[in-house]
Amino acid sequence: MLAGIQIIVLLTFSPLFVGIITKTKAFLVGKKGQPLLQPYYDLLKLFKKDVVYSTTSSPVLKIAPLVGFSTLLMSFLLFPLFGKAPLHFEGDIILFAYLLALGRFWALLAALDVGSSFAGMGASREATIGALSELAFFVGLGVLAYSSDSLSLDSIFLWKLGHSAWQPVFLLLFATFFLLLLTENSRMPIDDPNTHLELTMIHEAMILDYGGVELGFILYRSTLKLFLFMTFAVSLLWPTLLSFSLASLVFLFFKIAGVAVGVGIVESTLARIRLLKIPQFLIANFMLALLALLVALSTGGN
Amino acid sequence: MILLAASTVLFMSGALGSILFQRAALKKIWALGSVLAGSLLGLIPAFQVLRNKITFAYSFKETLPGLKFQFGCDELSAFFLIPLLGLSAGIALYAFGYLKKEKHLLGSLACFPLLVAAMMGVLVAQDGFSFLIVWEIMSLTSFFLVTTEHGNREVRFSGWIYLVTTHCATLFLLVFFILLFKKTGSFAFQDFTLLSSKSYLTGFLFLAALIGFGTKAGIFPFHIWLPHAHPAAPSYISALMSGIMIKTGIYGILRAVTFLPPLPLWCIESLLVLGILSTVLGVLYALLQHDLKRLLAYHSIENIGIIIIGIGLGLLGRHTHNAAIEFLGFAGALFHILNHTIFKGLLFLGAGNIIQATHERRIDQLGGLLKFMPLTGITFIIASLAICGLPPFNGFISEWLIYMGLFDGVKDLPRGPFSFCIASLVGIAFAGGLAIACFTKVIGVVFLGLPRTKRELPLQEGSWLKRLPMIILAILCFVLGVMPQLVLPFILPTLPVLGLKVPASALNLPIQSLQTFSVTFMILIGIFILIALIYKALLLNKTKRLAPTWDCGLREPSARMQYTASSYAEPLSTFFYFLTGPTVHFQTLKGIFPKTTSFKTHVEDLAERNLWTPFVQKTVEIMSWVRKQQQNQIQNYLAYIFVTLILLLLWEVWVGI
Numbered sequence: 001m002l003a004g005i006q007i008i009v010l011l012t013f014s015p016l017f018v019g020i021i022t023k024t025k026a027f028l029v030g031k032k033g034q035p036l037l038q039p040y041y042d043l044l045k046l047f048k049k050d051v052v053y054s055t056t057s058s059p060v061l062k063i064a065p066l067v068g069f070s071t072l073l074m075s076f077l078l079f080p081l082f083g084k085a086p087l088h089f090e091g092d093i094i095l096f097a098y099l100l101a102l103g104r105f106w107a108l109l110a111a112l113d114v115g116s117s118f119a120g121m122g123a124s125r126e127a128t129i130g131a132l133s134e135l136a137f138f139v140g141l142g143v144l145a146y147s148s149d150s151l152s153l154d155s156i157f158l159w160k161l162g163h164s165a166w167q168p169v170f171l172l173l174f175a176t177f178f179l180l181l182l183t184e185n186s187r188m189p190i191d192d193p194n195t196h197l198e199l200t201m202i203h204e205a206m207i208l209d210y211g212g213v214e215l216g217f218i219l220y221r222s223t224l225k226l227f228l229f230m231t232f233a234v235s236l237l238w239p240t241l242l243s244f245s246l247a248s249l250v251f252l253f254f255k256i257a258g259v260a261v262g263v264g265i266v267e268s269t270l271a272r273i274r275l276l277k278i279p280q281f282l283i284a285n286f287m288l289a290l291l292a293l294l295v296a297l298s299t300g301g302n
Numbered sequence: 303m304i305l306l307a308a309s310t311v312l313f314m315s316g317a318l319g320s321i322l323f324q325r326a327a328l329k330k331i332w333a334l335g336s337v338l339a340g341s342l343l344g345l346i347p348a349f350q351v352l353r354n355k356i357t358f359a360y361s362f363k364e365t366l367p368g369l370k371f372q373f374g375c376d377e378l379s380a381f382f383l384i385p386l387l388g389l390s391a392g393i394a395l396y397a398f399g400y401l402k403k404e405k406h407l408l409g410s411l412a413c414f415p416l417l418v419a420a421m422m423g424v425l426v427a428q429d430g431f432s433f434l435i436v437w438e439i440m441s442l443t444s445f446f447l448v449t450t451e452h453g454n455r456e457v458r459f460s461g462w463i464y465l466v467t468t469h470c471a472t473l474f475l476l477v478f479f480i481l482l483f484k485k486t487g488s489f490a491f492q493d494f495t496l497l498s499s500k501s502y503l504t505g506f507l508f509l510a511a512l513i514g515f516g517t518k519a520g521i522f523p524f525h526i527w528l529p530h531a532h533p534a535a536p537s538y539i540s541a542l543m544s545g546i547m548i549k550t551g552i553y554g555i556l557r558a559v560t561f562l563p564p565l566p567l568w569c570i571e572s573l574l575v576l577g578i579l580s581t582v583l584g585v586l587y588a589l590l591q592h593d594l595k596r597l598l599a600y601h602s603i604e605n606i607g608i609i610i611i612g613i614g615l616g617l618l619g620r621h622t623h624n625a626a627i628e629f630l631g632f633a634g635a636l637f638h639i640l641n642h643t644i645f646k647g648l649l650f651l652g653a654g655n656i657i658q659a660t661h662e663r664r665i666d667q668l669g670g671l672l673k674f675m676p677l678t679g680i681t682f683i684i685a686s687l688a689i690c691g692l693p694p695f696n697g698f699i700s701e702w703l704i705y706m707g708l709f710d711g712v713k714d715l716p717r718g719p720f721s722f723c724i725a726s727l728v729g730i731a732f733a734g735g736l737a738i739a740c741f742t743k744v745i746g747v748v749f750l751g752l753p754r755t756k757r758e759l760p761l762q763e764g765s766w767l768k769r770l771p772m773i774i775l776a777i778l779c780f781v782l783g784v785m786p787q788l789v790l791p792f793i794l795p796t797l798p799v800l801g802l803k804v805p806a807s808a809l810n811l812p813i814q815s816l817q818t819f820s821v822t823f824m825i826l827i828g829i830f831i832l833i834a835l836i837y838k839a840l841l842l843n844k845t846k847r848l849a850p851t852w853d854c855g856l857r858e859p860s861a862r863m864q865y866t867a868s869s870y871a872e873p874l875s876t877f878f879y880f881l882t883g884p885t886v887h888f889q890t891l892k893g894i895f896p897k898t899t900s901f902k903t904h905v906e907d908l909a910e911r912n913l914w915t916p917f918v919q920k921t922v923e924i925m926s927w928v929r930k931q932q933q934n935q936i937q938n939y940l941a942y943i944f945v946t947l948i949l950l951l952l953w954e955v956w957v958g959i
Contacts, residue, residue, distance in 0.1 A: 049844075051847070052849050054849065058673060058749075074829055094702050104738060123865070131732065134732055142712045146712050151706065213844070
């Protein structure tokens with residue numbers, strides 16, 4: 001029941017936040033910008049379109065978006081969006097991390113499947129970024145496990161209700177996961193979602209050969225992924241409410257809209273990092289996570 | 303016991319038959335048939351031991367004073383016997399198909415049953431002396447198998463490296479067992495437990511075992527033979543060696559843990575550090591290889607590292623009296639041993655198929671094979687998903703157990719062990735990310751895209767004998783991932799042998815979680831099917847067109863423009879320049895009309911480049927000085943012997959080890 005609501009809320013609202021980010025960016029540069037609901041129109045259009053496949057491709061090209069989409073839905077089932085997570089057990093944070101990795105594995109395969117040098121280039125960069133961002137991600141999870149004394153996303157995000165989450169550890173963790181959010185979703189200092197020059201693209205280069213329904217699944221997935229990471233980051237500071245109600249839904253909505261505006265501001269004020277510097281950025285984020293670990297150790301967790 | 307003895311006899315007679323008969327078909331039938339029959343026969347007692355918990359042992363009469371050959375099978379031996387015999391049976395089937403057209407590989411075939419028998423001997427030997435004998439037989443037979451194609455200079459070189467390293471390692475084992483014999487007065491494993499627990503002696507013994515067994519297992523930096531020997535050997539032998547022979551090293555370490563006194567903390571910590579090094583560097587060097595089998599060999603080093611981290615974690619749990627961590631570490635390590643046998647065996651068999659069809663090991667020359675060899679491709683993808691630890695395959699479960707232990711360590715352990723847990727956590731996670739990069743590279747470059755060189759079509763996958771074991775292994779990857787509780791009846795009886803006294807209550811939580819994985823993965827698969835159905839529905843009434851890949855408007859795209867394996871790995875290689883230090887062979891272009899030039903890079907690993915090559919050079923220098931002192935005068939030799947004896951006597955009197 002709750003799982004159903006969770007999935008429906010997710011599928012309905014996730015494109016909206018992409019709209020909010022775009023609107024924020026447009027506002028900051030003094031433009032009117034796309035309509036707020038533009039991501040919905042894009043998806044509808046793509047799902048109606050016919051499909052073109054590369055002559056080089058194999059079934060991997062078609063399977064990959066489906067695997068990516070289903071792994072993301074699955075990882076949402078492990079996440080306490082409002083109230084308890086529909087599916088939770090001790091140790092599900094590891095499954096959560098590896099589900100994301102499974103999606104990445106197939107995305108990389110699909111990029112290499114068409115045999116295009118641009119897609120290969122994007123895949124190579126994505127693989128590098130993916131491997132290096134695991135460092136910060138897992139230390140971050142370690143800090144969470146240490147300070148909440150739990151290995152399940154459900155209890156990690158529900159534990160702090162009575163207390164204040166505004167402790168140094170969580171501020172640092174928020175910073176870490178916010179940077180991870182930018183990295184994993186190909187946002188501005190790492191990758192420009194609006195770029196149209198193949199040589200500089202990462203994520204967009206990987207999906208150059210997709211069109212129609214498959215592209216729809218991929219774009220839909222990336223809105224879901226953005227939603228997931230925004231929720232993850234923001235729930236560190238404002239924990240999830242204990243039970244499902246209209247209030248918790250509205251609360252969630254405002255939390256994420258806040259982060260979306262934040263992402264928009266970051267994207268409009270920061271320039272892109274040179275590709276060669278991206279690994280350094282990721283290692284810096286790793287250091288940030290380690291700092292969070294030290295802080296957690298010195299304050300003694302809970 | 304009788305069945306095990308019978309299967310040994312079968313292996314021996316198979317080897318003998320394969321030597322005696324001259325006709326190729328008979329040679330094959332004797333050798334491979336005996337492996338198949340012997341393995342299936344030997345599996346029965348192994349299962350019985352684990353199910354009924356009845357161990358058996360047999361000791362021969364005293365052959366020399368104080369020396370008894372003892373053999374037996376306890377749960378630990380049985381646990382290793384199952385992957386050994388199971389994989390051997392599968393490989394024997396595969397080899398029937400593999401050796402069909404390869405007459406030149408038959409020369410060393412008699413060593414195959416002998417190697418299986420020797421590995422079985424290693425697992426059932428219950429005293430140091432017979433252990434060393436079978437260990438040596440194992441090393442020698444595998445050496446002959448590695449050098450099957452000894453007409454090739456490179457193969458001879460690889461065989462030489464293997465022979466030297468494996469014997470240097472055996473030297474440490476010799477020291478290990480002789481020291482134990484001197485201290486306890488017996489070679490039998492069960493008497494070794496009487497050793498008094500002096501921490502420096504325990505530490506020394508453990509280090510000797512770690513180097514001796516670790517070399518066979520392929521722990522960094524003692525792994526250098528592995529990336530040489532695996533590409534040189536025929537593929538079915540690589541599968542056997544990587545799948546199970548290197549695990550005998552792990553078995554040795556575990557066996558040493560059973561009879562050594564409790565290890566001091568620094569031993570455990572060094573074990574963990576070596577584990578982390580193997581894991582991260584193994585996969586990093588794998589990423590930079592151009593040779594398919596060399597790449598897989600480096601991945602074995604990574605997986606051995608994960609197993610070692612699991613064992614280290616278990617020992618850490620024991621040291622800090624944390625039963626849950628102890629259980630998770632050891633159970634994860636044991637499970638990963640089983641899993642690695644399955645998917646690494648499968649990967650090498652797949653590599654064998656590719657090499658046999660294309661006669662090419664360099665991945666940058668391949669491409670688009672999925673269309674010609676669908677079964678090889680699909681099983682290779684499944685094995686890759688499993689080796690990367692991705693759900694819902696078996697590799698995920700064992701890594702999950704180890705992760706759980708590490709996270710528990712992060713939560714509960716005091717500061718010192720805590721930092722090792724965090725380091726291992728980061729190490730495994732990073733290696734996981736790199737493994738994904740590495741296997742997407744292999745699959746993408748070998749199986750997807752377009753062929754990079756013209757080949758004679760059609761490419762053949764070979765007979766059903768070759769395919770059947772691959773299908774079984776691939777199914778096992780999936781089944782053990784979705785139903786991990788199936789493995790518990792094998793792991794749980796083995797743990798008490800390793801000294802685990804875990805209360806049942808401590809096990810409840812992880813075991814329950816294992817069962818939830820069945821449900822979780824079913825939901826995952828359910829979601830996937832649902833999404834696929836929606837996708838199919840969306841595609842109804844739509845036209846589907848085929849068009850060339852987008853190439854930025856270029857007129858004549860060619861297959862050579864695809865991203866290669868080297869370019870795929872370039873960003874990571876550049877970032878880890880200090881570790882990888884690629885050697886570049888390139889002549890810069892000169893003049894207005896430059897001549898043709900070539901560009902070549904290759905990566906030598908850190909241990910080989912900065913540790914062993916200088917070490918060997920120094921040794922050779924010293925030895926050439928020693929050689930000069932030999933003047934073939936008998937007086938000098940007598941003097942050397944005399945001085946040595948005096949020194950040994952003084953050592954015995956004063957130090958007394």
